[in-house]
Amino acid sequence: MIQHITEEQWKHFYDEGYVRIGKVMTDDELDALQRKIDDIMLGTAPVDYDRMLMQLDREPGKNSPGPQSKGHKGATLLYRKIQDLEFDPLFLSYMQNPIFREVCAKIYGEDRPIACFRAMFMNKPAREGTRLVWHQDRWTDLDRDALITIYTALDPATVENGCVKVIPGSHRTLVNPTHGSGFLTPEQAEEIAARSAPVYLELEAGEVVLLHNWLLHSSDVNHTDIPRRAFSVCCMDAATKSSHGNTFSRIFGEGALSRDQLQQCGG
Numbered sequence: 001m002i003q004h005i006t007e008e009q010w011k012h013f014y015d016e017g018y019v020r021i022g023k024v025m026t027d028d029e030l031d032a033l034q035r036k037i038d039d040i041m042l043g044t045a046p047v048d049y050d051r052m053l054m055q056l057d058r059e060p061g062k063n064s065p066g067p068q069s070k071g072h073k074g075a076t077l078l079y080r081k082i083q084d085l086e087f088d089p090l091f092l093s094y095m096q097n098p099i100f101r102e103v104c105a106k107i108y109g110e111d112r113p114i115a116c117f118r119a120m121f122m123n124k125p126a127r128e129g130t131r132l133v134w135h136q137d138r139w140t141d142l143d144r145d146a147l148i149t150i151y152t153a154l155d156p157a158t159v160e161n162g163c164v165k166v167i168p169g170s171h172r173t174l175v176n177p178t179h180g181s182g183f184l185t186p187e188q189a190e191e192i193a194a195r196s197a198p199v200y201l202e203l204e205a206g207e208v209v210l211l212h213n214w215l216l217h218s219s220d221v222n223h224t225d226i227p228r229r230a231f232s233v234c235c236m237d238a239a240t241k242s243s244h245g246n247t248f249s250r251i252f253g254e255g256a257l258s259r260d261q262l263q264q265c266g267g
């Protein structure tokens, strides 16, 4: 397991917009996270479901994903997205691994408190999944851009099961600089596909990749019998505010959430 990120790895991150850093958890810890996310989907985990955004991969009776709204939507492994996992003690302690603190310090400066914009499970259920179009991770609602996403495969991620693909070096250019949304128009996506060769991030279960938020990325559906579960944490300077003046859950530095605090609240 890796302890630190090398200068060579940081160079790769800054040059290409992403870097694979290896595994930062044991097989037992991975197993526990896999079981926990399945329990959350099945409605059997001791978490506050009213606090969690949960989206089904397909809305019953429709061929499209369900609404992105708070609360459990039924006992099934066919969820596409679950957010607010910083409120689960097991996911929080994974997110607070010292190596991720080192990552945030490199990006935002030593001793800056860090918040997470989202601590998100992204799933391509077996033989299902929703195609995700090319985009940069930017949100019009924030007063500044988040710059780093820590992405962990919870299952082996392959081309066949819909691993993330990226366009190396694309983090150097904002596609829609003025309005702040990261999604490309179909014309922009077509143009990019015509001139760039994507890299498929095939990952082992437990492997971590750092993604610059401006890196163009997308993913396809799952053509296999195994799910493609992943945990994606977007970290930002804790001073970042939404347009309503709200701040976000702190994970490093002053005021950071703690596992003990969550457990005392019954999390």
Ligand SMILES: O=C(O)CCC(=O)C(=O)O
Residues within 6 Å of the ligand: 122, 123, 132, 137, 149, 151, 162, 163, 164, 217, 218, 219, 230, 232
């Ligand atoms: O897991 C995926 O397929 C895409 C995830 C993603 O877009 C992200 O983590 O920002």
